[in-house]
Amino acid sequence: MATPNVSHSVTLRVELTNQPGTLGRLTTAIGEAGGNILGVDLVEVDAATIVRDITVLSGDPEHAERIREAAEGVPGVHVRSLVDRVFRLHAGGKIEVRGKTPIQNRDDLSMAYTPGVARVSLAIAQRPSLVHRYTIKSNSVAVVTDGTAVLGLGAIGPHASLPVMEGKAQLFKEFAGIDAFPVPITAPTTEALIEAIAALEPAFGGINLEDIAAPRCFEVEAALTSRLDIPVFHDDQHGTAVVVLAALRNACRVVDKKLEELTVVIAGAGAAGVATAKILDHAGVGRIIVADRRGAIFSGREEFTGEKAWLAEHTNPERRMGSVGEALAGADVFIGVSGPGVITAEDVRTMGTNPIVFALANPDPEVSPESLEGIAAVVATGRSDYPNQINNVLCFPGIFRGALDAHAMVITEGMKLVAAEAIAAQVTDDELSPSTIIPSVFNRSVAPAVAEAVMREAIREGVVRHAIDD
Numbered sequence: 001m002a003t004p005n006v007s008h009s010v011t012l013r014v015e016l017t018n019q020p021g022t023l024g025r026l027t028t029a030i031g032e033a034g035g036n037i038l039g040v041d042l043v044e045v046d047a048a049t050i051v052r053d054i055t056v057l058s059g060d061p062e063h064a065e066r067i068r069e070a071a072e073g074v075p076g077v078h079v080r081s082l083v084d085r086v087f088r089l090h091a092g093g094k095i096e097v098r099g100k101t102p103i104q105n106r107d108d109l110s111m112a113y114t115p116g117v118a119r120v121s122l123a124i125a126q127r128p129s130l131v132h133r134y135t136i137k138s139n140s141v142a143v144v145t146d147g148t149a150v151l152g153l154g155a156i157g158p159h160a161s162l163p164v165m166e167g168k169a170q171l172f173k174e175f176a177g178i179d180a181f182p183v184p185i186t187a188p189t190t191e192a193l194i195e196a197i198a199a200l201e202p203a204f205g206g207i208n209l210e211d212i213a214a215p216r217c218f219e220v221e222a223a224l225t226s227r228l229d230i231p232v233f234h235d236d237q238h239g240t241a242v243v244v245l246a247a248l249r250n251a252c253r254v255v256d257k258k259l260e261e262l263t264v265v266i267a268g269a270g271a272a273g274v275a276t277a278k279i280l281d282h283a284g285v286g287r288i289i290v291a292d293r294r295g296a297i298f299s300g301r302e303e304f305t306g307e308k309a310w311l312a313e314h315t316n317p318e319r320r321m322g323s324v325g326e327a328l329a330g331a332d333v334f335i336g337v338s339g340p341g342v343i344t345a346e347d348v349r350t351m352g353t354n355p356i357v358f359a360l361a362n363p364d365p366e367v368s369p370e371s372l373e374g375i376a377a378v379v380a381t382g383r384s385d386y387p388n389q390i391n392n393v394l395c396f397p398g399i400f401r402g403a404l405d406a407h408a409m410v411i412t413e414g415m416k417l418v419a420a421e422a423i424a425a426q427v428t429d430d431e432l433s434p435s436t437i438i439p440s441v442f443n444r445s446v447a448p449a450v451a452e453a454v455m456r457e458a459i460r461e462g463v464v465r466h467a468i469d470d
Helices: 022-032 061-072 085-090 106-110 116-126 128-134 158-176 190-198 218-226 235-255 271-283 306-314 345-349 396-405 413-425 446-461
Strands: 005-017 036-045 051-060 077-086 140-145 181-182 206-209 233-234 263-267 288-293 333-336 354-360 378-381
Touching: 005 022, 005 036, 005 085, 022 051, 022 061, 022 077, 022 158, 022 218, 022 235, 051 077, 061 077, 077 085, 106 116, 106 206, 140 158, 140 190, 158 271, 158 446, 190 218, 206 235, 206 306, 206 396, 218 233, 218 235, 218 271, 218 354, 233 235, 233 396, 235 333, 235 354, 235 378, 235 396, 263 271, 271 288, 271 306, 271 413, 288 306, 396 413, 396 446, 413 446
Parallel strands: 140 181, 140 206, 206 233, 263 288, 263 333, 333 354, 354 378
Antiparallel strands: 005 051, 005 077, 036 051
């Protein structure tokens, strides 16, 4: 059974006889069933009964049901209902649209809608660039998926992806003030998906691609980037890569190593693995070895196509062979973007001095962080219950905020590099430690710092739309 956690928290509405000891017996039963009580609230009371809401952390739905049965078995207790708090939070969706100006009388209506709005539409028809000033396009991002690689759930489809896309849209608003809209798309082919997303361009200032399986994700992003004049960003690739680079910069400060001196082994040659290899290459990392299910990738191993062909050409110049574990011998850094159990603590022991381990698979890392105590100098994961969480929310809100503010038409490699530097800089010298190489996702200084760096880099590179006159 998993450790009780808020992702599986429930609220039991219980009716208790109004007698001393009933509540105590109930809480004891819940504890003995493995539940962690988060709160006890009074709902109603009369001479004979007391109704309370008991909020409990459980390990999974089956555990929650066992807790309910344990509560029901206490003399003088009746469980009226059990509500899953996560499902209750999602009821009716997590986001909404609100007007920015009130419509309280005829004058308001005449300016916000007809007839006044016609003048704005005609102005845009005459000068299309004005759409970026006088519509939501200036501050909007489409969060687009085909539902083929949702979280760690796989190809669950566009409908089932919608709660995840809503959550992403909510994060855009919370951390960067961007109006993002979830857009799951049913597309039988890659070409159909590209056409569907391209058709969204008039309404949005940017496209955030999400949870699209490889290799389709590479084709979709490349096609849209070349076709559209608004930023296109596949967060599963580049968001992960940017935050990994930021964390690696600070990990190097902890162990007193330089990027150009590192040998980095990456487990996983999918979207995140390829993007991470590319950004580390652009950042000047000394040696990069990427491994897929068949082992280390190198030129000549086989006839590679697509992104793996790039990996074969640009990484592992010494053509090291063997499994991920074998490739780790003498390496400085392990970055896992694959699955659980890929390496062992013994593999990490073969690495160079003060090894850095980023085991980012969710929910189960490539190697247990507990097993690396006393072996690895720095450990990061993708989970919030361990130190050094590599979380894309540190990246994508600020990158899009900066791109939109600069009127950027594309997100370049340079913009990603400065984003990583800005994230890393939010960890001060006083804060830096083996357990603090990356800022908290709730650090409100991160997104503005990333946005500022990205905006300046976009302007420096000249990838911005000309200023719009009033």
